Amino acid sequence: MHWIDYYRPSTLEACLEAFAEHGASARALAGGTDLLVQMRAGRLANNVVVDVKAVPELNEIRYEPGIGLTLGAAVPCYRIYGDPTVQREYPALIDSVSMIGGTQIQGRASVGGNLCNASPSADAVPPLIALGATCRVASVAGEREIPAEDFCTAPGTNALGEREVLVSLNLPAPSPDSGACYLRFIPRNEMDIAVAGAGVSVRLANGCFDSGRVALAAVAATPLLVPAAGAALSGQPVGRSAIAAAAAAAKAAARPISDMRGTAEYRSNLCEVLTRRALEKAVERAGGTLG
Amino acid sequence: MQSIHVRTKINGQAAEFLCEPRQSLLEVLRDVLRLTGTKEGCNDGNCGACTVEMDGRIVPACLVLGAEAEGADILTIEGIAEGSALHELQNAFLEGAALQCGVCTPGFIVASKALLDSNPDPSEEEIRFWLANNLCRCTGYDKIVRSVQAAAERMQQEATP
Numbered sequence: 001m002h003w004i005d006y007y008r009p010s011t012l013e014a015c016l017e018a019f020a021e022h023g024a025s026a027r028a029l030a031g032g033t034d035l036l037v038q039m040r041a042g043r044l045a046n047n048v049v050v051d052v053k054a055v056p057e058l059n060e061i062r063y064e065p066g067i068g069l070t071l072g073a074a075v076p077c078y079r080i081y082g083d084p085t086v087q088r089e090y091p092a093l094i095d096s097v098s099m100i101g102g103t104q105i106q107g108r109a110s111v112g113g114n115l116c117n118a119s120p121s122a123d124a125v126p127p128l129i130a131l132g133a134t135c136r137v138a139s140v141a142g143e144r145e146i147p148a149e150d151f152c153t154a155p156g157t158n159a160l161g162e163r164e165v166l167v168s169l170n171l172p173a174p175s176p177d178s179g180a181c182y183l184r185f186i187p188r189n190e191m192d193i194a195v196a197g198a199g200v201s202v203r204l205a206n207g208c209f210d211s212g213r214v215a216l217a218a219v220a221a222t223p224l225l226v227p228a229a230g231a232a233l234s235g236q237p238v239g240r241s242a243i244a245a246a247a248a249a250a251k252a253a254a255r256p257i258s259d260m261r262g263t264a265e266y267r268s269n270l271c272e273v274l275t276r277r278a279l280e281k282a283v284e285r286a287g288g289t290l291g
Numbered sequence: 292m293q294s295i296h297v298r299t300k301i302n303g304q305a306a307e308f309l310c311e312p313r314q315s316l317l318e319v320l321r322d323v324l325r326l327t328g329t330k331e332g333c334n335d336g337n338c339g340a341c342t343v344e345m346d347g348r349i350v351p352a353c354l355v356l357g358a359e360a361e362g363a364d365i366l367t368i369e370g371i372a373e374g375s376a377l378h379e380l381q382n383a384f385l386e387g388a389a390l391q392c393g394v395c396t397p398g399f400i401v402a403s404k405a406l407l408d409s410n411p412d413p414s415e416e417e418i419r420f421w422l423a424n425n426l427c428r429c430t431g432y433d434k435i436v437r438s439v440q441a442a443a444e445r446m447q448q449e450a451t452p
Contacts, residue, residue: 006312006358032354037335078348102424104339107348190423
């Protein structure tokens with residue numbers, strides 16, 4: 001690996017100052033499961049690494065009933081699936097963080113890092129989009145919020161400015177009649193990259209879908225929110241017919257490529273199947289029945 | 292930037308070392324501290340050969356910077372046996388022929404110990420998923436899984452008065 005300087009700020013202020021000083025030559029280190037691999041491969045030109053694991057705001061899991069979850073950008077997967085409140089309130093997030101890599105990777109890799117790496121196949125991103133997460137981004141100049149669906153802008157590229165840091169993901173508190181799920185397809189049981197994935201959330205009211213959100217992995221240049229799939233659910237009776245319409249909308253919205261993991265046609269078909277199954281599971285988690 | 296002075300704890304003992312900021316914990320363990328039991332396989336987090344325990348969690352040492360060890364508590368394969376008394380996992384791997392070339396073995400032992408520490412009676416499925424981040428190109432895994440089961444059984448018997 002090329003020479004780097006290493007900083008480990010212990011306050012958000014010091015962290016933001018490091019990025020203000022070093023700008024594009026600095027990269028944030030959380031779990032390192034993407035960063036160190038890419039640096040070793042010579043794919044990144046940064047010469048400063050800012051270890052963000054001592055910054056309190058990036059390492060907290062905080063849930064406030066009625067408000068929601070603040071998930072620090074550097075919190076590793078194992079802390080998320082080990083948290084009883086997240087298990088209870090955000091099972092779709094648990095679905096994704098327990099399938100990223102294997103045990104050792106889950107000991108390091110963070111949801112914030114998965115998002116910043118901006119891979120089209122990132123497993124943690126579709127559930128964030130489906131759950132309506134917003135990204136808290138900060139720099140010395142101030143803060144802003146970015147909807148999760150707008151964060152990834154191209155493969156490996158995100159919406160962060162040179163001096164900005166992703167601080168946390170903020171997820172709204174789920175209402176009691178809501179449910180969510182993330183499913184992906186891989187040709188083996190674990191330790192693989194999604195051929196396609198579907199993250200969904202639904203809210204039910206009086207036997208109907210009040211609202212729904214569907215987001216897809218690995219079938220576009222970025223994780224993809226499918227508004228048409230949500231629209232196909234809204235106001236419809238909870239059942240297989242609305243779910244089939246939403247799944248068809250997901251298939252129609254997919255813009256996959258053919259590569260070693262699957263053909264475009266195969267991936268499009270997977271979007272339909274995964275969206276249907278994820279919606280069925282989300283309805284079950286919301287306490288609804290499919291009739 | 293100069294070399295970094297890191298104070299840490301390795302296998303229960305206070306340790307300190309100097310490392311370059313770009314050196315991984317794996318490089319520090321092997322090249323600086325000469326703890327060569329931890330192996331380098333893929334050097335990108337896929338194979339698990341460099342698995343160590345850091346603050347109670349198993350991690351790939353190739354994806355940790357040496358500088359991150361400051362204040363941490365690290366367990367390597369060298370800290371698994373107690374003196375000349377092998378850990379039950381090590382005995383079981385020997386008796387069950389759970390290795391051939393042996394490059395993956397330290398990672399499997401460290402990862403398996405972490406599993407049994409938190410789950411003394413894992414199912415075969417739990418063992419296989421826990422160890423999915425450890426690759427072995429010799430054994431076909433069955434002997435490894437059987438040996439972890441055998442060690443778990445023996446450790447439970449020993450724990451029962």
